[in-house]
Amino acid sequence: xxxxxxxxxxxxxxxxxxxxxEHVDESLSRETREVGNxxxxxxxxxxxxxxxxxxxxxxxxxxxxxxxxKTAVEQWIFIDEIETAGAPMLPLTATSVAPTIMRIGxxxxxxxxLPRINNAEIDxxxxxxxxxxxxxxxxxxxxxxxxxxxxxxxGQKMWNTMxxxxxxxxxxxxxxxDAPKHKGISMMIVPMDAPGVSVQPIWVWPGLRTNALFxxxxxxxxxxxxxxxxxxxxxxxxxxxxxxLSIGSIGMARRHFRALVNEVKQRVVDGRPLKNDPWxxxxxxxxxxxxxxxxxxxxxxxxxxxxxxxxxAESSMAKIYVSELTQRIADTGCEILGLNGQTHAQEPSALxxxxxxxLYRIAPMLAFGGGTNEVQRDIIGFMGYGLPRK
Amino acid sequence: MDFTPTPEQQELKNAVRELATRECTPxxxxxxxxxxxxxxxxxWRAIAELGWLGVGAPESAGGTGGGLVDLACLLEECARGLVxxxxxxxxRAVAALAALDPxxxxxxxxxxxxxxxxxxxxxxxxxxxDGWTTKLSGDRANATVDGTKAYVPDALDADLHLxxxxxxxxxxxxxxxxxxxxxxxxxxxxxxxDRQAHVKYEAAPVVAWVGARGEAxxxxxxxxxxxxxLALAEMVGGMDAVxxxxxAYVKERQQFGQKIALFQAVxxxxxxxxxxxxxxxHLAWQAVTRVASGTEQGHELASACAYxxxxxxxxxxxxxxxxxxxxxxxxxxxxxHSERAQSLCIRYAPEAPALxxxxxxxxx
Ligand SMILES: Cc1cc2nc3c(=O)[nH]c(=O)nc-3n(C[C@H](O)[C@H](O)[C@H](O)COP(=O)(O)OP(=O)(O)OC[C@H]3O[C@@H](n4cnc5c(N)ncnc54)[C@H](O)[C@@H]3O)c2cc1C
Numbered sequence: 001x002x003x004x005x006x007x008x009x010x011x012x013x014x015x016x017x018x019x020x021x022e023h024v025d026e027s028l029s030r031e032t033r034e035v036g037n038x039x040x041x042x043x044x045x046x047x048x049x050x051x052x053x054x055x056x057x058x059x060x061x062x063x064x065x066x067x068x069x070k071t072a073v074e075q076w077i078f079i080d081e082i083e084t085a086g087a088p089m090l091p092l093t094a095t096s097v098a099p100t101i102m103r104i105g106x107x108x109x110x111x112x113x114l115p116r117i118n119n120a121e122i123d124x125x126x127x128x129x130x131x132x133x134x135x136x137x138x139x140x141x142x143x144x145x146x147x148x149x150x151x152x153x154x155g156q157k158m159w160n161t162m163x164x165x166x167x168x169x170x171x172x173x174x175x176x177x178d179a180p181k182h183k184g185i186s187m188m189i190v191p192m193d194a195p196g197v198s199v200q201p202i203w204v205w206p207g208l209r210t211n212a213l214f215x216x217x218x219x220x221x222x223x224x225x226x227x228x229x230x231x232x233x234x235x236x237x238x239x240x241x242x243x244x245l246s247i248g249s250i251g252m253a254r255r256h257f258r259a260l261v262n263e264v265k266q267r268v269v270d271g272r273p274l275k276n277d278p279w280x281x282x283x284x285x286x287x288x289x290x291x292x293x294x295x296x297x298x299x300x301x302x303x304x305x306x307x308x309x310x311x312x313a314e315s316s317m318a319k320i321y322v323s324e325l326t327q328r329i330a331d332t333g334c335e336i337l338g339l340n341g342q343t344h345a346q347e348p349s350a351l352x353x354x355x356x357x358x359l360y361r362i363a364p365m366l367a368f369g370g371g372t373n374e375v376q377r378d379i380i381g382f383m384g385y386g387l388p389r390k
Numbered sequence: 391m392d393f394t395p396t397p398e399q400q401e402l403k404n405a406v407r408e409l410a411t412r413e414c415t416p417x418x419x420x421x422x423x424x425x426x427x428x429x430x431x432x433x434w435r436a437i438a439e440l441g442w443l444g445v446g447a448p449e450s451a452g453g454t455g456g457g458l459v460d461l462a463c464l465l466e467e468c469a470r471g472l473v474x475x476x477x478x479x480x481x482r483a484v485a486a487l488a489a490l491d492p493x494x495x496x497x498x499x500x501x502x503x504x505x506x507x508x509x510x511x512x513x514x515x516x517x518x519x520d521g522w523t524t525k526l527s528g529d530r531a532n533a534t535v536d537g538t539k540a541y542v543p544d545a546l547d548a549d550l551h552l553x554x555x556x557x558x559x560x561x562x563x564x565x566x567x568x569x570x571x572x573x574x575x576x577x578x579x580x581x582x583x584d585r586q587a588h589v590k591y592e593a594a595p596v597v598a599w600v601g602a603r604g605e606a607x608x609x610x611x612x613x614x615x616x617x618x619x620l621a622l623a624e625m626v627g628g629m630d631a632v633x634x635x636x637x638a639y640v641k642e643r644q645q646f647g648q649k650i651a652l653f654q655a656v657x658x659x660x661x662x663x664x665x666x667x668x669x670x671x672h673l674a675w676q677a678v679t680r681v682a683s684g685t686e687q688g689h690e691l692a693s694a695c696a697y698x699x700x701x702x703x704x705x706x707x708x709x710x711x712x713x714x715x716x717x718x719x720x721x722x723x724x725x726x727h728s729e730r731a732q733s734l735c736i737r738y739a740p741e742a743p744a745l746x747x748x749x750x751x752x753x754x
Contacts, residue, residue, distance in 0.1 A: 134714055136645035159715050204718045205725040270521035279742035334732055335740055339541040342733050344579035364710035365718055374655040
């Protein structure tokens with residue numbers, strides 16, 4: 001048994017750290033805080049370009065597509081380091097859409113889309129959800145009919161984050177109206193500049209922007225249906241699975257927790273060091289234990305992937321635990337900082353970069369988004385422990 | 391035992407509920423957020439005319455001479471309906487001054503909504519008299535205030551600040567006009583809608599004394615307990631709204647071809663919310679009534695603080711969860727309640743001091 005990084009993994013971590021030291025500075029973190037994480041400010045773009053120049057957009061990609069084919073543990077290390085540094089994460093175009101196209105696309109589709117993704121010519125928004133199809137994705141209604149060599153797409157997507165900045169949309173659409181729900185969906189690429197595509201902003205509580213997407217008789221080439229007709233539900237699940245390491249990562253929450261701890265070390269309240277307060281000590285210690293536990297759940301997923309397993313239950317454990325722990329960190333963090341804990345990040349006096357109240361606002365969405373926690377708990381029961389489904 | 395309000399209290403609650411349903415719509419709530427005063431003039435005047443601002447003030451000042459329980463009924467309902475925080479802040483501030491100095495000639499204008507008062511006690515790193523550094527100087531006739539108060543709700547628009555100050559004699563409470571150069575309030579962006587500011591006082595003239603010099607500690611302690619009791623009522627009102635919304639939503643939202651209320655995992659969340667709300671409501675009202683009548687028998691207020699604040703936040707989290715994306719948009723009522731939950735909890739019901747008081751009661 002060995003809980004240490006191997007020499008190869010350590011070397012990789014050092015390489016990532018060195019890259020971060022060179023490319024991440026306070027102005028980048030500040031920009032990320034100000035823009036919110038839906039946005040891409042100029043500094044974030046520059047950082048992502050530098051990652052791309054380094055070939056790191058293809059960390060997880062197979063070598064035949066110019067990828068680095070890093071192990072899951074190495075990917076986990078990368079995610080952990082980037083989040084710990086407060087740097088922008090790789091775009092989902094690179095981490096979720098591209099690997100899915102590599103698996104399911106025809107040669108022609110791969111030759112068309114992958115080079116364009118690779119040189120950042122195109123960037124996707126992800127259009128799965130609809131007003132009536134959230135957790136129950138298979139009930140989606142956006143539909144496409146074939147007309148000669150084109151699909152005509154009609155419907156509405158909801159929560160289409162990044163749609164206002166993306167060049168293309170990666171959407172799930174119903175193409176087989178007579179097939180059973182799960183078998184009637186296909187994945188399709190819709191250029192954002194196609195006639196009939198429109199976007200309406202939706203602002204959510206933590207100050208992020210997402211969008212409603214309207215598709216009104218939008219025509220796309222027949223070849224923009226990726227992979228096989230009717231397999232879209234499974235492809236969407238595959239694309240989401242490529243995100244499982246980042247969805248279950250404790251990096252971001254731990255970064256803010258560390259900032260909180262640093263503030264507590266220095267702060268004096270009512271003439272007494274805050275760190276001497278027994279309640280504060282107990283709370284921080286307990287959160288640290290939980291962060292340690294969360295790290296183990298994330299690693300478990302990565303190690304299982306490297307052993308060739310399908311860690312559905314493990315990644316569900318990490319996702320549930322991290323989302324709920326983030327809420328506890330935020331909640332306790334705000335209270336520990338007292339009145340300052342409600343201060344907005346834009347206030348220079350805000351402790352811990354104003355991130356405790358922001359985490360408090362973002363946390364609910366970590367639990368119901370990315371596969372809601374109730375369904376994740378079902379997955380642990382079914383997949384992890386063979387519980388009967390009926 | 392009787393857990394129901396009196397007919398007069400119920401009448402007041404109904405009036406608030408009626409106004410809140412009509413006025414405090416999502417569109418108005420968003421618009422108020424961008425109003426400099428946190429509320430438009432018309433609504434402010436309408437509320438003043440209804441007499442709400444004077445519920446805690448004596449009849450001689452145009453108030454209705456209500457007690458703490460009446461105030462709590464009023465604030466509970468205001469919180470449930472998301473009546474803007476400047477209103478609840480004003481109700482609290484008037485009640486505070488009225489309790490400290492029922493004969494204050496300034497009360498009438500406050501009750502009428504013509505003037506506004508802010509309570510300036512906290513400092514950046516001090517929440518109790520021992521830690522406060524805002525100083526009082528000069529003799530009684532020519533006293534001045536120097537120092538900085540922090541996170542003062544509604545301080546920007548207030549005409550007067552009730553400031554807690556220290557000098558060799560101890561703690562005093564004084565009224566200071568919110569006017570440069572003596573007092574300069576600068577907005578600090580927080581959430582929760584109570585429009586906080588940091589206020590710098592530099593030789594700010596004392597325009598009136600509230601109580602004797604150096605003897606405010608006891609008055610402040612009792613004032614604070616009443617303020618906390620009122621916050622508990624607000625939290626109960628918020629919890630009630632949050633639970634009601636969750637119940638309505640799970641009965642309406644369909645996924646997988648059925649109402650989500652039919653999922654056991656969802657029902658259990660509603661059940662837990664209901665249990666916590668029921669316990670919280672009674673702990674809160676027990677504390678309010680005991681503080682009101684001065685018949686506390688132990689640690690009722692601390693117990694309510696420790697339970698209600700945390701329960702409110704948990705209810706908000708759960709209600710957000712069952713709402714999914716639909717409850718997450720900026721115009722949804724849920725997020726106003728969630729912000730108020732954290733903001734009320736941090737200011738009035740932090741868990742640490744409450745637990746430490748209970749531990750002392752048990753052990754020392
Ligand atoms: C800011 C933001 C950004 C987003 N970005 C994107 C994006 O880019 N692309 C995209 O496609 N989507 C995106 N989403 C959508 C997100 O994936 C959905 O919100 C999520 O899938 C939940 O769906 P819903 O909101 O419709 O909630 P619902 O599915 O209606 O869920 C409501 C409640 O019911 C519960 N529930 C549902 N089914 C069950 C069940 N079987 N058993 C027990 N409980 C159940 C849920 O747990 C939840 O508590 C985003 C959402 C937000 C808020």
